[in-house]
Amino acid sequence: MREPPRTLTLVGLGYSGRAIAARAAAGGWRVRATARDPAALTPPPGVELVEFAAPGWAEAATHLVVTAPPGEAGDPVWAAHAARLAAAPLRWVGYLSTTGVYGDRGGGWVEEDTPPAPGQPRSLRRRAAERQWEALAARAAVDLFRTGGIYGPGRSALEEARAGTARRILKPGHAFGRIHVEDIARAVLAAAARPPAPGLRVLHLVDDAPAEPAQVAEEACRLLGLPPPPAIPFAEAWARMSEMARSFWAENRRVANARTKAALGLDWAYPSYREGLRAILALQAGEQRAEGAAEQGELRGG
Numbered sequence: 001m002r003e004p005p006r007t008l009t010l011v012g013l014g015y016s017g018r019a020i021a022a023r024a025a026a027g028g029w030r031v032r033a034t035a036r037d038p039a040a041l042t043p044p045p046g047v048e049l050v051e052f053a054a055p056g057w058a059e060a061a062t063h064l065v066v067t068a069p070p071g072e073a074g075d076p077v078w079a080a081h082a083a084r085l086a087a088a089p090l091r092w093v094g095y096l097s098t099t100g101v102y103g104d105r106g107g108g109w110v111e112e113d114t115p116p117a118p119g120q121p122r123s124l125r126r127r128a129a130e131r132q133w134e135a136l137a138a139r140a141a142v143d144l145f146r147t148g149g150i151y152g153p154g155r156s157a158l159e160e161a162r163a164g165t166a167r168r169i170l171k172p173g174h175a176f177g178r179i180h181v182e183d184i185a186r187a188v189l190a191a192a193a194r195p196p197a198p199g200l201r202v203l204h205l206v207d208d209a210p211a212e213p214a215q216v217a218e219e220a221c222r223l224l225g226l227p228p229p230p231a232i233p234f235a236e237a238w239a240r241m242s243e244m245a246r247s248f249w250a251e252n253r254r255v256a257n258a259r260t261k262a263a264l265g266l267d268w269a270y271p272s273y274r275e276g277l278r279a280i281l282a283l284q285a286g287e288q289r290a291e292g293a294a295e296q297g298e299l300r301g302g
Contacts, residue, residue: 006028006029006030006062006063006193007029007030007031007032007060007061007062007063008021008024008029008030008031008032008063008064008065008192009032009033009034009057009060009061009062009063009064009065010024010031010032010033010034010064010065010066010067011033011034011052011064011065011066011067011068011077012034012066012067012068012069012096013033013034013035013041013043013047013049014067014068015150015152015155015181016067016096016147016150016181016184016185017033017065017067018043018044019152019181019182019184019185020065020067020184020185020188020189021033021043021044021047022044022045022047022185023182023185023186023189024185024189024192025044025045025046025047026046027189029189030048031046031047031048032047032048032049032050032057033047033048033049033050034049034050034051034052034057035049035050035051035052036051036052036053037051038050038051052080053080055081055084058077058081058084058085058088059084059087059088060088060089061085061088061089061090062088062089062090062091062092063090063091063092063192063195064088064090064092064093064094065093065094065095065096065188065192066093066094066095066096066133067096069125069126069129070125070126070128070129071125072125074125074128074129074132075128075129075132075133078129078132085136090136090139090140091140091141091195092140092141092142092143092191092192092195093133093136093140093141093142093143094143094145094188094191094192095129095130095133095142095143095144095145096145096147096184096188096205097126097129097130097144097145097146097147098123098126098146098147099146099147099148099177099204099206099253099255100118100120100122100123100126100251101116101117101118101123101126101127101130101146102114102116102117102118102146102253102255103116103117103118103119103120103123103251103253104119104250104251104252104253105251105252105253105254106252106253107173107174107175107252107253107254108253108254109253109254109255109256110253110254110255110256111256111259112202112203112204112256112259112260113202116130119250119251120247120250120251122247130144134200137198137199137200138198139198140198141195141196141197141198141199141201142199142200142201143191143195143201143202143203144200144201144202144203145184145187145188145191145203145205146202146203146204146205146255147179147184147205147206148176148177148178148179148204148205148206148207148255149176149177149178149179150178150179150181150184151178151179151180151181151273151276152180152181152182152276152280153181153280153283153284155181156220156276156277156280157216157217157219157220157273157277158220158223158224158277158280158281158284160217160220161217161220161221161224161226161229162224162226166217166220166221166229167213167217167229167232167237168213168214168217168218168228168229168230168231168232169213169214169232169234169237170214170231170232170233170234171212171214171234171249172212173212173252174212174234174249174252175210175211175212175252175254176210176211176212176213176248177206177207177210177254177255178206178207178210178211178216178273178276179205179206179207179268180207180268180269180270180276180279182269182270183205183207183268183269183270184205186266186269187203187205187260187264187266190264190265190266191203191264201263203260203263203264204255204256204257204259204260205257205260206255206257207257207268207270207271207272207273207276208257208268208271208272209271209272209273209274210254210255211272211273214231215273216273216277217229219273219274219277220277223277223278223281224281234249
């Protein structure tokens with residue numbers, strides 16, 4: 001007798017959530033994604049939308065992915081569905097967090113077993129949310145995915161370079177970790193497909209090459225055949241930064257990923273921003289060719 005498809009319940013259909021949902025549906029999962037207003041969203045093909053406030057999805061969840069961030073009032077899922085989560089038949093939970101929970105490490109490396117030390121208010125909220133999900137580890141496998149800077153099609157240095165908003169801030173040695181959105185989806189589904197025994201696991205979703213933002217901006221411009229933006233010394237840039245931007249630049253750490261890749265049996269499709277940006281550019285060029293061919297077909301048909 002054929003087994004029914006596995007069901008993946010996803011809370012948060014934003015940039016990363018859509019990539020996870022689309023890959024899961026294409027891979028044979030039954031996928032349900034919550035939304036505050038399902039009528040206002042168009043989900044990826046094969047993805048069923050359910051109302052976030054409805055009780056049924058939380059009561060029946062077995063494999064749960066949460067991408068929704070905490071707010072001032074804490075984790076939104078626990079605030080709305082704590083009792084239902086406590087009773088749900090959960091086998092595996094994947095919570096997308098941030099490497100920001102490690103705080104500033106002066107450029108040093110952090111491993112998956114490095115204790116968190118958040119310093120920014122948003123990172124403190126993330127760590128508090130992590131602890132809520134950790135509480136389920138006594139009866140389910142709980143994976144905390146601590147992600148670096150997320151990029152991909154429509155959200156990369158290429159778009160900034162085209163728009164003329166790219167900046168080349170010079171602060172030698174201050175590198176950031178990044179991860180392509182499709183590698184996030186691959187990692188999450190690899191974990192969901194083979195959940196370990198109940199317990200807690202920390203996984204680092206960062207690529208193999210932490211890099212200075214100026215290097216990424218330069219590579220994007222090179223790929224597009226554009227001149228790089230003017231170099232800006234860090235002290236000059238700091239004076240003009242928003243508080244949000246300052247909070248990012250105030251912390252410096254490099255995040256290791258070898259244990260994560262070994263645990264998941266994965267190598268990244270995009271091990272650095274170089275491969276990632278080239279792939280995005282190739283995808284966009286293919287989309288433009290397809291649009292051009294469609295327009296030509298419409299003209300001939302007319």
